Amino acid sequence: MSSKEGTGWLDSAVFYEIYPQSFKDSNADGIGDINGIIEKLDYIRELGCTAIWLNPCFESPFGDAGYDVSDYYKVASRYGTNEDLRRLFDEVHARDMHILLDLVPGHTSVEHPWFQQSMKAEKNEFTDRYIWTDSIWEEPTGCASLRGISQRDGSCAVNFFSHQPALNYGYYKPDPEKKWQQSFDDEGPQQTIEAMKDVMRFWLSMGCDGFRVDMAGSLVKCDEDGKGTIRLWQNIRAFLDAEFPDAAMVSEWGEPDKSLQGGFHMDFLLHFGPSHYNDLFRCEKPFFAGEGDVSEFVNKYIESYEKSERKGLICIPSGNHDMDRLAKTIQGDRLKIAFAFLLSMPGAPFIYYGDEIGMRKVEGLASVEGGYDRTGSRSPMQWDHSTNAGFSTAPKSDLYISQDESVDRPTASDQMADEHSLRSEIKRLIEIRQSHEALQSRGEIIFIYAEKNAYPLAYIRSCETEQILVVINPSDHDVVFPCEYVLKEPLYSFGGKLRVTGEGLCAPARSAGFYKL
Ligand code: NOJ
Ligand code: CA
Numbered sequence: 001m002s003s004k005e006g007t008g009w010l011d012s013a014v015f016y017e018i019y020p021q022s023f024k025d026s027n028a029d030g031i032g033d034i035n036g037i038i039e040k041l042d043y044i045r046e047l048g049c050t051a052i053w054l055n056p057c058f059e060s061p062f063g064d065a066g067y068d069v070s071d072y073y074k075v076a077s078r079y080g081t082n083e084d085l086r087r088l089f090d091e092v093h094a095r096d097m098h099i100l101l102d103l104v105p106g107h108t109s110v111e112h113p114w115f116q117q118s119m120k121a122e123k124n125e126f127t128d129r130y131i132w133t134d135s136i137w138e139e140p141t142g143c144a145s146l147r148g149i150s151q152r153d154g155s156c157a158v159n160f161f162s163h164q165p166a167l168n169y170g171y172y173k174p175d176p177e178k179k180w181q182q183s184f185d186d187e188g189p190q191q192t193i194e195a196m197k198d199v200m201r202f203w204l205s206m207g208c209d210g211f212r213v214d215m216a217g218s219l220v221k222c223d224e225d226g227k228g229t230i231r232l233w234q235n236i237r238a239f240l241d242a243e244f245p246d247a248a249m250v251s252e253w254g255e256p257d258k259s260l261q262g263g264f265h266m267d268f269l270l271h272f273g274p275s276h277y278n279d280l281f282r283c284e285k286p287f288f289a290g291e292g293d294v295s296e297f298v299n300k301y302i303e304s305y306e307k308s309e310r311k312g313l314i315c316i317p318s319g320n321h322d323m324d325r326l327a328k329t330i331q332g333d334r335l336k337i338a339f340a341f342l343l344s345m346p347g348a349p350f351i352y353y354g355d356e357i358g359m360r361k362v363e364g365l366a367s368v369e370g371g372y373d374r375t376g377s378r379s380p381m382q383w384d385h386s387t388n389a390g391f392s393t394a395p396k397s398d399l400y401i402s403q404d405e406s407v408d409r410p411t412a413s414d415q416m417a418d419e420h421s422l423r424s425e426i427k428r429l430i431e432i433r434q435s436h437e438a439l440q441s442r443g444e445i446i447f448i449y450a451e452k453n454a455y456p457l458a459y460i461r462s463c464e465t466e467q468i469l470v471v472i473n474p475s476d477h478d479v480v481f482p483c484e485y486v487l488k489e490p491l492y493s494f495g496g497k498l499r500v501t502g503e504g505l506c507a508p509a510r511s512a513g514f515y516k517l
Helices: 008-012 034-039 041-047 082-094 113-118 187-206 227-243 256-261 277-281 295-307 333-342 372-377 412-416 422-434
Strands: 015-018 051-054 071-075 098-103 144-146 156-158 210-213 248-251 266-268 350-352 444-449 457-462 467-473 479-481 490-494 499-501 504-507 511-516
Touching: 034 041, 034 082, 041 422, 071 082, 071 187, 082 098, 082 187, 098 187, 098 248, 187 210, 187 227, 227 248, 227 256, 256 266, 256 295, 277 295, 277 333, 295 444, 333 422, 333 467, 333 490, 333 511, 412 422, 422 490, 467 504
Parallel strands: 015 051, 015 350, 051 098, 098 210, 210 248, 248 266
Antiparallel strands: 144 156, 444 457, 457 467, 467 511, 479 504, 490 511, 499 504
16 A cells, blocks of 8 residues: 555655656666666655656557557556556555556557457447547547448547547537536446546555656547546545545646646646747757747646645656657756756756656657657666666667667666766755755746846745745846845855856856845
């Protein structure tokens, strides 16, 4: 069982995202596995991370890297056994850490037995487990479809790739003309939700601490304001409150006001949609590359901050398995400055494996497991200078994705030995975050300088007992901004300290600093 202690640990959590395929191969078959993760837990803890988000590790044909589950109850044999996963939970807890599994409630693989049954012409228990129209010639409203492979006469809604049929949680307002559209209260959607609760029950009873939930905001269809999906999650929240009050829930939703209403503890800032997250790190002129604009990101951030009652529980990831590696656009000192930002914002920070050493995107790879342009950001971790950078002792040709072959590819071992490395800087930043509540998830934030096409970015983080000014200047210029605070010695400074001038404070070129007010 998970340790009975509530979800308070989330307030100071710093997450590390593990893509299991690519982290550490313990049995030389060229693909990462659970025993490999266990071997490297001390590495994650030493960095200062306190929690793990593990990408899907369940049985799957791996047409979308495991986001196409064919058995929710079984660890994919290439990663190990359910017993290995249970041991991972125990080993994580023994290090005073926590772990979230990736729950994919929106769709399954076409190979899932539920779908195999649902495709049959005769009615059965799984007929309404997915969203089907009544005729192969009719498309499901608001979704792409999969058709032509079932005995059943109908088209099935899909969520992401066309081999990921959408589980049936109903339509927000079913169209009476379309009898096949069901409402959340109908039997099919109710059974789907109970089936998903069973899945959660299974892993939570085994000791996982909660879930990162895939596509959490799009389960009920044609639900523009999210009201139906919020209601669905409130139903799950009631189940969790009753049976697993300690389960932590983090959503891939991108609208924290809705996600928190649905009972999630935290939501993710997404790299698509209206968030302007990409303005920071991944656009033609990213703010953190030194010549960009942060103002629209900040405006949007404040908007969702206000909407979610200034709770600020929006997690900003360094990257993830769906986007270009951070180091593709941001390098050198600026990567350190980017982490000074990421590790001083509200919500829990999420570090994508390898971002702590500045792993690069491997360009030009053919798609692996439905990765397409994401494949190069999923290459195996670079641990050291041994065979395959210490990822695996298999022949290079057996690695399931090729590694970065550059002679100067970064490695964890080099960076651990160098106090000026990116990893060492991140370790320092995490230590500072962990010793100042104002910098942690629930500390308030007020932006004091975030002007259009201008540097620096300045904000104040605060809690009842302290206030900390954070000033971030990734540009190549010393920049002055109006600010009347009297400064003490910095808690943290990189690239030089702030100076007082006639017009305000001057932030040195390529610098970041935290100042207690
Ligand atoms: C979001 C996941 O992060 C991504 O990797 C996946 O392809 C889609 N959801 C579909 O499940
Ligand atoms: Ca392996």
